[in-house]
Structure formats: structure tokens, C-alpha cells
Amino acid sequence: MGEDKSSKKEKKSKKKDKTEKDDAADGAGEETKEPKRAQRATSNVFALFNQAQIQEFKEAFTMMDQNRDGIIDADDLASIFQQIGRDPDPKQLKLMMEESPNQLNFTHFLTLFGEKLHGTDPESTLRDAFAMFDQSGKGQLSEEFVKDLLMNVGDQFSKDEVKQTWKEAPIEGGQLDYLKFVQIIKRGKEED
Incomplete structure (x- = not known):
């Protein structure tokens, strides 16, 4: 009878461990939903343009990303203005940066152009x-x-x-x- 009790305890313990693993797996599944959603939104942006256009936008983005950190920020924009002989107005730079609700990486850069070129509002x-x-x-x-x-x-x-x-x-x-x-x-x- 002692063996039956210990056997039952082991089964309960294994069942509990399995439940915890399943719960953890379910939680991981929830975490992957967000990137899939973001991936769909990104793929929709890339679908707006042909490959040659995307390459041109990538070259323009790289040219504007002066410090090569993968993000265009106010300092990058100020450098561009200076390169073309204009004194950057801080208010204008701030307004330009507010066009993108997130950091202006290449995907957001492409999204902004997609919205402007395809006539949809943000x-x-x-x-x-x-x-x-x-x-x-x-x-x-x-x-x-x-x-x-x-x-x-x-x-x-x-x-x-x-x-x-x-x-x-x-x-x-x-x-x-x-x-x-x-x-x-x-x-x-x-x-x-």
C-alpha cells in the first residue's frame, strides 16, 4: 500500500509538471502572436512597392541615417539639412520626427512613404x-x-x-x- 501512495504522488507530480509546461507553452504562444501581427503589417507595407522602389527607399534611408544606427533621428535630419546648405529649424525637425509614432527605422520610413504616396491617412x-x-x-x-x-x-x-x-x-x-x-x-x- 505504501507503494501505491508513492506511485500516486509521482503521477500527481508528473501531471503538475506537465500542466506547468503546457501553461508555459501557452504563454509562449501568446507572445508569438504579436510579432506575427507586426510581421503582417510589415509585409503589407512592402507589398505597396516593387523591388526596385524598395531598393531606392533603402538607399535613401541609408543616406539619411548619418550615424548608421538603423534609425533616423533628429540629429540625422539636422545633418541632412546642413549638407544641403540649410540651417535646420528645431521646431521643424520636431514636427518631422512626430510624423512617425515610433522610432524611424526602415519599416516605419517605408510606411510613411506608402501612406503619402498611396493617399491613406495615418x-x-x-x-x-x-x-x-x-x-x-x-x-x-x-x-x-x-x-x-x-x-x-x-x-x-x-x-x-x-x-x-x-x-x-x-x-x-x-x-x-x-x-x-x-x-x-x-x-x-x-x-x-
């Missing part, structure tokens, strides 16, 4: 546009209200265009989650 601009109508501050707007705006204001959508747009829209209980919607517009819909 994510923050889209979010702010929706937020102007969000009196509750909850990140949601009435589905009918947004449909009405799309069909009757500015560059008006047709019923078919609204229907197509709504296929991807995160709508629940008649409310459009515009924070998620902006992410879908900019990065595409994430797979579950």
Missing part, C-alpha cells in the same frame, strides 16, 4: 476623425449614424460600397467599434 488621423463624433468616448459609434455619414457627406458611398465596407466592419449590437475598424482599414483583418 491611423491616428482616422481614429481622431471618428472620435470627433464619439460623444461618449467609448470608441463606438452607431452603425446607422456612420452609414448616414458615408452615404451623405463628402465623397459619398453608394449602398453597395457601404455593404462591402460593412463586411469587414466590427459591428456588435448596432455599434461600430471604430478603433478596431481603423486597424482593419490600415492593417487588414486579423485571423483568429
